[in-house]
Amino acid sequence: MNKALMDRLCDQVSVTEMMRHLEVFARRMKYSGTPEELESFLYLQEEMRRYGYRTTLLSHDAYISLPGDAHVEVQGQNLACITHSFSRSSPPNGLRGKLVHVGKGRVEDFAGLDVAGKIVLAEGLATPAVSMLASRAGALGQLHASPDEHLHEMIVSPVWGSPTHETVANLPDTVVCTISGADGARLRDRLAAGETIEANLSAKVDTGWRKTPLLVAELPGSGASEDDDEQPFVLLSGHHDTWHYGLMDNGAANATMLEVARICARERKLWAHGLRVAFWSGHSHGRYSGSSWYADAYWDDLNRRCLAHVNVDSTGGVGNTDLTHAMTSSELIGVARLAIREQGGGELQGRRLGRGGDQSFFGIGIPAMYGGVGEQPPGTPMHGKFPHPLGWWWHTPGDTLDKIDPEILVRDTRIYVHTIWQLLSVAVPPLDFAENARRLVAELETLSGALAERFDLSGLLRRTRDLHSNAETLRRRLADPLSSAAVEEARGALLAVSRALVPIEYSRGDRFEQDPALMQPAFPPLQPLRELCKLQAEEDAAKFLSVSAMRACNRIGLALDTANSALEKCLSRLDAEPSLAAE
Ligand SMILES: [Zn+2]
Incomplete structure (x- = not known):
């Protein structure tokens, strides 16, 4: 990588250009599928066109839920509140029920409680996990006590993307409102003292199919024509x-995206x-x-x-100085680490x-990185209470222009320019699958130890160790100069390895479905094996789990074999063409 060129690109990040965009964005609230949002999309399209990109403004059906007015009344007292996207609307006069405190609303918090026909009082953000548990337990409503004094907008659906005919039944059945942390704490204390409290929740939520926009802007790489539909892309x-x-x-x-696009286009x-x-x-x-529809509608193109x-x-939030927890998949952690070290001056620990x-x-198997890059450092009020501490204004009306620190916006954007340039400028993408293999070996060793004689994981372990060695060998070979044929070969192999391994590390392994929007451990297909460790072999439940566990092993085994054969084929081609190194 050319360091002087990289510095020159990052130095082009213009705060003036980005603040100009932000002043336009400050004119409109952009609720999905509304005319104001579409107007703002037209601005994006015009800017991307100005930077030389070919743009397409798509429009598609999406199942959208816009929260409206909400009222929470507890024994004659009205509490400040909001409702949430994918809450049910209440009957016109509201929904009345007894409050039951369910702590943080985890599985263990619901255990043993009868919440059917009642309203649960849960501490923390209105998440899909709590909505799912409350709906399944037959609760009528959910009252959430915010982790702080602010009312943070949330979406409570566990269904990823627009529902299918099969997943539509998983939408929440409850009316969901959030009140301040202090109001919630008062109710919790009264319940703990043995008082019976009735609440009335009233919520209007506009849920239905709407047309929503989606803007795609693209430029082919050097040597490819405008209509090339074969060349890989980032x-x-x-x-x-x-x-x-x-x-x-x-x-x-x-604004960061527009700026990255503008700067990179100059060195196309x-x-x-x-x-x-x-x-x-x-x-x-x-x-x-939007992204879920795009994955379905352009599955073949994205896959290839x-x-x-x-x-x-x-990006750019006031006080979001901590760069250590940016998220990335394991095969891209090297890219993220370098960008954050060189442009942010921070050392990435990384997070899944x-x-x-x-x-x-x-599901398609595309290596991914980042959500945001910076967040509030430890010791600040949000830390430990929010999954991503991004400043109190996150998901509130307080998320206004004064919450942007131009210096942090420039720092974050430089990190993105650096990241994109690492991926765009190198013919063989810097995907290091040795790291995935290391993580899978560690998982399998733990399970193998715990399941001992009950479940033989030695075959999977051997294939994962082979993967590690193949990925390491390829990484070393790629340090040599390569002919264009060798580059093609290596790029194709890494694409095939991605398609095999990313789905088993980040999904249940179905390449066409979306898993629910609920927390998932690494290598989700291994979950039946993890559950099996907790049970005695003779229990019926263990036998049921063993059925799933065998299927899980087959799924992972096939992924490993596919990845290994792509890598081995590539390595033998590279070995068979010694002239490549000299070309
Ligand atoms: Zn966001």
């Missing part, structure tokens, strides 16, 4: 819909691949309906050509990508 994406004015989330991120002659920039709707009010997905969210943030492409 996907840079972020949502454009917002809660309220959403200047950090996601106005600043959209050096691109080894194309760049595709996508702005989604339906992130906040459709549970990633997309090398990596870089997501941009909530969660089930959020328009990461709709794990």
Whole structure:
């Protein structure tokens, strides 16, 4: 990588240019599928066109839920509140029920409680996990006590993207409202003292199919024509819909995307691949309906050509100085570490990508990185209370222009320029699958130890160790100069390895479905084996789990074999062509 060129590119990040975009974004609230949002998309399209990109403004059906008015009344007293995207609407006079405190609303908190026909009082953000448990337990409503004094907008659907005929039944059945942390604590204390409390929840939520926009802007890499539909590309994406004015989330991120696109386009002659920039709707009010639809509608194109997905969210927030926890998949951690070290001056510890943030492409098998990059450092009020501490204004009307720190916006954008340039300018994408193999070996060793004689994982372990060795060998070979044929070979192999391994590390392994928007451990297909460790072999439940566990092993085994054979074929071709090294 050419360090002088990289510095020159990063130095071009212009705060003036980004603040100009932010002033436009500050004019409109961008709720999914509304005319104001569409107007704002037209601005993005015009800017991307000015930077030389070919743009397509798509429109598609999406199942969108926009929260309206809400009232919470407890024994004659009205509490400040909001309702949430995908809450049920209440009957016109509200929904009355007895309150039952369910702590943080985890599985163990619901255990042993009868909440049927009642309203649960849960501490913390209104998440899909709590909605699912409350709905299944037959609760009528959910009252959430905010982790702080602010009312944070949330989406409570566990269904990823627009529901299918099969998943529509998983939408929440409850009316969901949030009150302040202090109001929630008072109710909790009264319940703990043995008082019976009735609450009345009233909520209007506009849920239904709407047309939503989706902007795709692209430029082919050097040597490819405008209509080349074979050349691989890097996907840079972020949502454009917002809660309220959403200047950090996601106005600043959209300004970052425009700026990265502008700067990179100037050196297009050096691109080894194309760049595709996508702005989604339906992130906040459709549970990633835009990116999820795009994954379905362009499945074949993405499967054949997309090398990596870089997501941009909530850049530039005041006080978001901590860069140690940026999220990335393991094969891209080296790219993230270098960008953050050189442009942010921080040392990345890394964090596994969660089930959020328009990461709709794990099933296809596209390596992914980032949501945002910076967050509030330890010791600040949000730390420990929010999954991503991004400042108190996150998902509130307070997310306005004054929450953007121009210096942090420039720092974050430099990190994104550095990241995209690492991916765009190198012919063989820097995907290091040795790290995935290391993680899978560690998982399998733990399970193998715990299941001992009951379940033989030695075959999977051997194939995973082979994967590690193959990936390491390829990495060493790629340090040598390569002919264009060898480059093609290596790039194709890494694409095949991605398609095999990303789905088993980040999804249950179905390449066409979306897993629910609920927390998932690494290598989700291994879950039956993890559950099996907790049971005695003779129990019926253990035998049921063993059926799933065998299937899980087959799924993982096939993925490992596919990855290993792609790598071995590539290595033997490289070995068979010694002239390549000299060309
Ligand atoms: Zn966001």
